Amino acid sequence: MKVLLINTNDSGGGAAIACNRLSDALNHQGVDVRTLVMNRNSNRSNVAQFKDGKFQKYIAFLRFAFERLFFLFHEKDKSVRFAFSPANFGTDITKHPWVKDSDIIHIHWVNGGFLSLKSLEKLLQTKKTIVWTLHDMWLFSGGCHYAGSCRNFELECGNCHFLKKPKNKDLSWKVWNRKSNFMLQKKMNVVTCSRWLGKEAKASSLLQNANISSIPNPISLNMFKPANRADLKRKYNIEENKFVLLFGAANINDKRKGLHLLVDALALLKNKKFDHNRLKIVVFGKFKDFDENSLAFDVLSLGQIKNAETMAEVYSMSDVFVLPSLEDNLPNTVMESMACGTPV
Known part of the structure; x- marks a missing residue:
């Protein structure tokens, strides 16, 4: 065939x-x-x-x-x-x-x-x-x-x-x-x-x-698999006790991807009583005129990631991947994150 x-x-x-x-x-x-x-x-x-x-x-x-x-x-x-x-x-x-x-x-x-x-x-x-x-x-x-x-x-x-x-x-x-x-x-x-x-x-x-x-898209479990989170946090110069919240898309300026909703949610979270220094926001993807300060917490911007090995590391390094999309078709990021053991 x-x-x-x-x-x-x-x-x-x-x-x-x-x-x-x-x-x-x-x-x-x-x-x-x-x-x-x-x-x-x-x-x-x-x-x-x-x-x-x-x-x-x-x-x-x-x-x-x-x-x-x-x-x-x-x-x-x-x-x-x-x-x-x-x-x-x-x-x-x-x-x-x-x-x-x-x-x-x-x-x-x-x-x-x-x-x-x-x-x-x-x-x-x-x-x-x-x-x-x-x-x-x-x-x-x-x-x-x-x-x-x-x-x-x-x-x-x-x-x-x-x-x-x-x-x-x-x-x-x-x-x-x-x-x-x-x-x-x-x-x-x-x-x-x-x-x-x-x-x-x-x-x-x-x-x-x-x-x-x-039928969900196929994914290689040899590429996207859990790795040592503490080691990867050190590699990316993130303190081990930080809670890493990951957000990203091919183009994060696309309103459909919901960056504005994440900004609003983090603004509400900022008013909650907890150790704000423990939260680290990691962002990947193409963006234009993105103001890191709008996310209200400490932000690490990785830009576009075109290498699957690096992408797998970023998922495994993170404690949670956030997908605030208004409309989406089970994007690859969801499958990749879950394959790396990071909840979505």
């Missing part, structure tokens, strides 16, 4: 990490598995860029740029710029030899100029068995990656709160309508990493004919 995984990138971001880990797990079980991406940045032997060469990288960047530029004229404000993908720009991958040679096509995150609605329609029209792992709500929405309090996806999208001029047949309705024209004709196998997203997918109109299962 030949399985082809499809993702926009092979590194950077939770979907790429999850896709690579699934590839490793399938390969370990003897499955012939390969990954096709728009942007190849790793040296993984079973990963191919859809088209190689510097010129093709330039073309891929242009598709990404045009995708963002198109939405620029529709967005409510810059805070939602990357929260909505109209999927107007992409490329047809159905003639790629790996696609033709595969028995199962397993789609992951394919936005950002990789697969457009038109190219997705062509892919779904092949006679291949299609599996789609959802890393957000995009597949069954009118373009948003997370809907917030909106429930329009249950019937039909429109009046989208991400748009400058929401109305019944706005951009979100047009995207939803285009999806409905081809998605309802194909019985897909949809996988969600969390039961919450599975429940949302089952409530959607676009996936009413799909087989939906909730």
Whole structure:
């Protein structure tokens, strides 16, 4: 059996990490598995860029740029710029030899100029068995990656709160309508990493004919495992008696990750009677204009961590990992922290 995984990138971001880990797990079980991406940045032997060469990288960047530029004229404000993908720009991958040679096509995150609605329609029209792992709500929405309090996806999208001029047949309705024209004709196998997203997918109109299962992302227990907490605290120059509270995400400025809720919670905790000097806040992830003083306690900022070994150390060093997300799809951080023996 030949399985082809499809993702926009092979590194950077939770979907790429999850896709690579699934590839490793399938390969370990003897499955012939390969990954096709728009942007190849790793040296993984079973990963191919859809088209190689510097010129093709330039073309891929242009598709990404045009995708963002198109939405620029529709967005409510810059805070939602990357929260909505109209999927107007992409490329047809159905003639790629790996696609033709595969028995199962397993789609992951394919936005950002990789697969457009038109190219997705062509892919779904092949006679291949299609599996789609959802890393957000995009597949069954009118373009948003997370809907917030909106429930329009249950019937039909429109009046989208991400748009400058929401109305019944706005951009979100047009995207939803285009999806409905081809998605309802194909019985897909949809996988969600969390039961919450599975429940949302089952409530959607676009996936009413799909087989939906909730399966957590695989994780290597050889990499993420408990280690000596005291030794690791010394390594990171943290006193052994400190209680380490860990918070982090790929981008902690993303409001959905709930940093503002953590700030409020720690402000309340500051007023409680206990030894404030015992609490140490450790933060990791990409951030811009982050004020450490807003967390009210002693803070250690580690920035972006791209090395899995280092990430495992940080989890094992911590006493608790806090996830105040407003919406999330059982992110890798939860699985990694628990595998290291650190409660979430």
